[in-house]
Amino acid sequence: MEIIKKETESKIEEVEKNQEQERTEKPEEEEKNGKISEMDEIEKSKVDSMRILIQKEDPSFKEVDDFTLRRFLRARNLDIEKASKMFLKYVRWRRSFLANGAISASEVPNEIAQNKFFMQGFDKKGRPIAVLLGARHKQAKLDEFKHIMGDGM
Structure with a gap:
């Protein structure tokens, strides 16, 4: 009975130790001037690719910060094509509701x-x-x- 109790306690301690380690190892993301931090190069390269694709599709595309494009990428599980379509659909919707750019x-x-x-x-x-x-x-x-x-x- 004591052997089972010791094994259970050691497993619980191991799980708690792993959870604590995961919490301390997760880096905080730094948002500086709308740029993606250096920690996430995959997202940064996908944001750059998405920006190029959007500019090809819509030459009147206004400059949007990386943070905004990343939101659309994350919404589509980092699929550049789907995120670009979603973003362009959003831009068209926004233009239809805000023809003059602002609401009085x-x-x-x-x-x-x-x-x-x-x-x-x-x-x-x-x-x-x-x-x-x-x-x-x-x-x-x-x-x-x-x-x-x-x-x-």
Whole structure:
């Protein structure tokens, strides 16, 4: 009985030790100026390939930071073709909702009246931070909500 107890305790200690080691070995990702850290060269090379593919598909493609492209890559399990298609579809959708590039307050008076959208300052790169509280949305005008969501993405 004692042998089984000792074996069980040693296995538990070994598992706990491995879990602790995994936690300390996982490197923190560094995001510097929207660039991918040196730790993940595979993602960086795929982001570069994706950028080239997108520029071939859409010559009017605006410069987007690596972090944004990486989000699309991760959403498609690092498949460059699928991520590029997804990104281009997003760009077309965004253009259809934001033809002039921004939304004026006169275009979304209900969202403002319901206090579901407000500005929270700027990030490190100077981009505005918008907070959208979806729980405050009332299903009256879905197109208006989609329109304001386009500005937040």
